[in-house]
Amino acid sequence: MTALTVTRAEPDTGTPMLDAHLVVVRDSFRLDVALRINAGEVVALLGPNGAGKTTAVRTLAGLLPLSAGHITLAGQDLDRPAARRWTPTERRPIGVVFQDYRLFPHLSALDNVAFGPRRRGLDRRQARQRAAEWLDRMELADYGRHKPRQLSGGQAQRVALARALAVDPALLLLDEPLAALDARTRLDTRAQLQRHLAEHPGATLLVTHDPLDALVLADRLVIVEHGRIVQEGDAGTITAQPRTDYVARLVGLNLHRGWADGHTVRIGADFVLTIADRHDGDVFVAFPPSAVALYPLRPDGSPRNVWPATITGIQRHGDNLRIQLAGPVDVAADITPAAAAHLHxxxxQPLWAAVKATETRVYPAGSPRTAGTD
Structure with missing residues (x-):
């Protein structure tokens, strides 16, 4: 995957606009995540279902109280249980775009956008004037009288974004803002959203399942699993060195952890991979599915890394087929439909898998990144 290039103002790297340590305990689930976002910065929060992404958004928005930790936005504490401080949702300088947009069905697009400014103290005329300006910026000036049911998915998404931005939020929360759109509308709306986020002076937190949305829209990625941060950094760092199976799948790599001794890495009890460069100690070995070659019989004189495997699944993946393989190590391989037909x-089906040592990427494993403490 390749991130698109967008010209953005450099985020303010001084005191973060958002400084939060989110600790939420609900039944058997515990969220413990530290988030810091600078002014002008877009951070994408990614993770599998149940990782805690929605809990984080609801907590920041004031819809769910913290169990411990703090939320400090633009220098003001919004939530700090230890000091018995909590700010109601309507008094937080935060704009939210939900996955289903949640536009008021009985209000026009103009009045949907004007709702926030009215709640913040503007009179009806001033609020509607601001709303009209935001609809014009969203290229929706001709749709102000339309009710939500009269809008397309992409238009509704832009109205929801205008409503969130019309209150000049210090923090913009985007909860799967493109998930409800079809593929073509998603492409166009992503490009428009990219432009508006580049102009937003506050902090932005984007929650998404889609790695392309994250790579295109965000300056930095934060990956959460089981309520904790397992990896964070810019797109280049994350895609080059994934540290969990989820992150590896997200960026399209096979990932295995093992013990390196020179030019070999032992994975599990009795599987050894040959690698190109010398390493020692606890390491990750990553390689793309396109690097895995498949053979009906054990190849002679081929790469040194050869092992027996069994096909467990076949799916279409772009122009190729992705073959899921079980064996001494479980891997995915990408091959062309023509090659798949030739191999039947x-x-x-049993076959042989191989990967060249030069196709592997090896780096120290270390410990996953976890949240800090107050």
Whole structure:
């Protein structure tokens, strides 16, 4: 995956606009995540279902109280249980765009956008004037009288974004803002959203399942699993050195952890990979599915890394087929439909997999990144 290039103002790297340590305990689930976002910065929060992304958004928005920790926005404490401080949702300088947009069905697009400014103290005329300006910026000036049911998905998303931005939020929360759109509308709306986020002077937190949305829209990625941060950094760092299976799948790599001794890495009890460069100690080994070659019989004189495997699944992946393989190590391989037809591939079929040492990427494992403490 390749991130698109966008010209953004450099984020303010001084005191962060958002400084939060989110600790929420609900039944058997515990969220413990530290988030710091600078003014003008877009941070994407990614993770599998149940990782705690929605809990983080609801907590920041004031819809769910903290169990411990703090939320400090633009220098003001919004939530700090230890000091018995909590700010109601309507008094937080935060704009939210939900996955289903949650536009008021009985209000026009203009009055939907004007709702926030009215709640913040502007009179009806001033609020509607501001709303009209935001609809014009969203290229929706001709749709002000339309009710939500009269808008397309992309238009509704832009109205929801205008409503969130019309209150000049210090923090903009985007909860899967493109998930409800079809592929073509998503492409166009992503490009428009990219432009508006580049102009937003406050902090932005984007929650998404889509790695392309994150790579295109965000300056930095934060990956959460089981309520904790497992990796964070810019797109280049994350995609080059994934540290969990989820992150590896997200960026399209096979990932295994093992013990390196020179030019070999032992994975599990008795599987050894040959690697190109010398390493020692606890390491990750990553390689793309395109680097995995498949053979009906054990190849002679081929890469040194050869092992027996069994097909467990076949899916379309872009122009290729992605073959899921079980064996001494479980991997994914990408091959062309023509190659698949030549090999007569089918689930349950045994074959041989191989990867060249030069196709592997090896780096120290270390410990996953976790949240700090107050």
């Amino acid at each position: 591939l089918a689930p349950g």
